[in-house]
Amino acid sequence: MAATQTDRDAKKSGGGGLSLEMKMLLPVLALLAVLSLFPFFYIIWMSLNTVSLINGISFEFAGLANWARMFTDEVVGAAWARAALYFVATVGIEMVLGIAIALLIHELVWGKNLVLSLILLPMFMAPVIVGLLGRFLTDSSYGLYAFVLRETGIFESDILGTSSSALTAVILMDVWEWTPLVVLIVLAGLASVNQYVIEAAKVDGANYLARLRHIVAPSIAGVVIVALLVRSMDAIRYFDIITVTTNGGPGNTTKIIPIRLYETAFRFFDLGYAAAIGLGMLVFSILVATVFVRILERRGLAK
Amino acid sequence: MTTSSTSGRKLGKQAVLYAILVLVLLWTLVPILWMILSSFKPGTAQLSPTPVFFFAPTFQHYAALFTGGNLGSYFLNSVLAAGISTIIAVTLGCLAGYGLARSHFRGKQHVAFWIISTRMAPIAAVVLPLFILFRYVNLLDSLPGLIVAYLTFNLPFAIWIMNAFFADLPPSLEEAAMVDGASRFQAFYRVALPLVTPGLVTTAILCLVFSWNDYAFAATFAGPSSQTLPIAAAQLNTQTGLSWGQLTAIGTIVVLPMMIVGLAVRRYLVRGLTLGAVTGE
Incomplete structure (x- = not known):
């Protein structure tokens, strides 16, 4: 317990940068954010548009029309x-x-x-x-x-x-x-x-x-x-x-x-x-x- | 109540149990056995209006799939897409799962909730934005595209489950190793990681099963150059109408490997399939 306690203290005081745990966690979470949050906000944006696939992809802002x-x-x-x-x-x-x-x-x-x-x-x-x-x-x-x-x-x-x-x-x-x-x-x-x-x-x-x-x-x-x-x-x-x-x-x-x-x-x-x-x-x-x-x-x- | 009558009643009770379970097993196994049996049935027996149970087995349907049906390349696509996405998900899931299990920070439960809800998101709702995004970055009809698509559910799954397995280990083992001179990373790699091997294998197998069995993503994203086995199976049915022989053969090829690897980790399955909520035997 002592080791993790000191790790935590070091992190709190900002000394020595990120702990190993955070170095292992954060890059993967960044990748997961690209994989999940990006599509998530994108589908919200899509729902506010009329999206058409004719001649490539075109978005036309439609407000809450789709929702209504x-x-x-x-x-x-x-x-x-x-x-x-x-x-x-x-x-x-x-x-x-x-x-x-x-x-x-x-x-x-x-x-x-x-x-x-x-x-x-x-x-x-x-x-x-x-x-x-x-x-x-x-x-x-x-x-x-x-x-x-x-x-x-x-x-x-x-x-x-x-x-x-x-x-x-x-x-x-x-x-x-x-x-x-x-x-x-x-x-x-x-x-x-x-x-x-x-x-x-x-x-x-x-x-x-x-x-x-x-x-x-x-x-x-x-x-x-x-x-x-x-x-x-x-x-x-x-x-x-x-x-x-x-x-x-x-x-x-x-x-x-x-x-x-x-x-x-x-x-x-x-x-x-x-x-x-x-x-x-x-x-x-x-x-x-x-x-x-x-x-x-x-x-x-x-x- | 004498002992002999008690054991007699117990025997009777067991007999009733087995009788009911035989019915359950029939319901469960008849479709699978019928599929495997039909895959070896010659065309004439296949098209008989009454079920045929005895026939001279043939490999013609399997042969036809490989010669005329291009099955080899579909098989390779399936292996590569499922395999590579599994390797990436498990490797990163191990690192992040350990990091999550051993760190304490404000808002940790929100991060955990985000991870689990990513895994639970309905596939139809994920396919839709990814389809447009993939069109922009040219990932449609490509193996890398499929691998990325499978990571959207395999990565949060692997992080979540590995976190559950690592959280079970008392940190004192790693601390003892560090007192003995191991670095923080060595304590993870040499002490914690070997102890979660069953968890690691289970996670890998479940990732493999989920992506190998995928239909919705591949049906939307994959094209001629990245078609996987489940898509080939579905198209077989619409293209040639009544090719039940080939269909049952491809079905057998798709399901048997997953049944074998799935049962190999049966003891740990419940942990993985309940996303860590229930611990097995």
Whole structure:
């Protein structure tokens, strides 16, 4: 402790320039600033302009026109509403399934590691491949899942081409890929539940549900919230699966906000307006990040 | 309650557990196995209206990807873009993560918040300004452009996670080394760094997985000379319509390496994937 204390004193008094820590930190932060703050201020500037790509790039100052338009645009409003539905459905199902599967794996006596390793596999896959594989499995002529659903009479039309089933299908693809992450996080929480307390409760005659409610649930609550936040953040980050499966269709049934942004920018080349939409999304992820950092601080991890 | 009936009940309970988990495993593994199986299926079996499980395996789809599909250069682009951005992110992340963990200054929590929110920023909102900026500096359709794009999420990630791993080490170890005559940098390089090797490897692998798996950045920035595997896979589908054989082959090539390296650091994954919030086993 003495050494760092003197380092700090030296820095405060301004003697000997920057400490090694700051020399290691500052140049990298400068690079990160170029990579993150520059685009950040640039997207704000874009949102205040009409940006056109005809004959090179041209900016025409438009004031708050893009912003005013966004708050009254029903198409964007609908995309946010669908994003909310998609978000609640994917993250909700992933949390419930993930917690349930983690509780099951935690009780295993034999083969725990093997089962967990196999269950984690989808998580490492490129989302774009998950989407393409989903298309393959639900292809109405050659798809394995389409075949099973048809033969059992559960669903007979084109899965990704029908409004009701397309949304369900892309939600399930996301659930397939990311439930394993929730399983992994919740299992880490379960591993830290105090075994002596569990044994003592057993001796006192508490059944599984009672132990779950009074001992396990309170001890894994923090970890469950972390899982929820990590999934929330990624749910708005990635849009690959929908891009390569339905790209927002059929109709607009799967057109969530990032898909709408991408199409506004790179299909309609309305880049200034897309920038305003993008800043709206950024506000959402900054809110998630705020909650996340609060929780880290409470858990004493953000030192 | 006798011991034998207790163990009998336990056995029964385990049997139910395995039965449910077998269903979970089927849901998880069938798509992956079907993809790998289909990549070795001859074209005729591929286009059968009923699923074919037994066939004479063929490498024709893999061969077609490499001969006609230019897969070699896409593979190289993917390796270079993901690999180089990972090396840069981990090297700089180590330095800055250590610096952050061991320094105390006013506003430190604001710097930390800035770093984490950079990592969490929605990709669609990052791609947009970068696209215009890249046009100005001629970084569109180039590997350096992709590497810079991947650094926008890999660098804040590496700084943040390495900071978490270094913060776990008691500073007393480095102080003891310095009492024994090591310089401040040697204390970092010789004492602290070797102790976070698992963290370093995990960070590197996660950076590699995130950038290898990227679609949105490469789809927007990459062109003919910098196309990566995920883009090649997506285009295969739109260009040739029904080339499921080649599609499942390229899918297998994209996912298998990441599954292998991902599972290799399974113990530390939870730490990395929760951005340091949850410590594993």
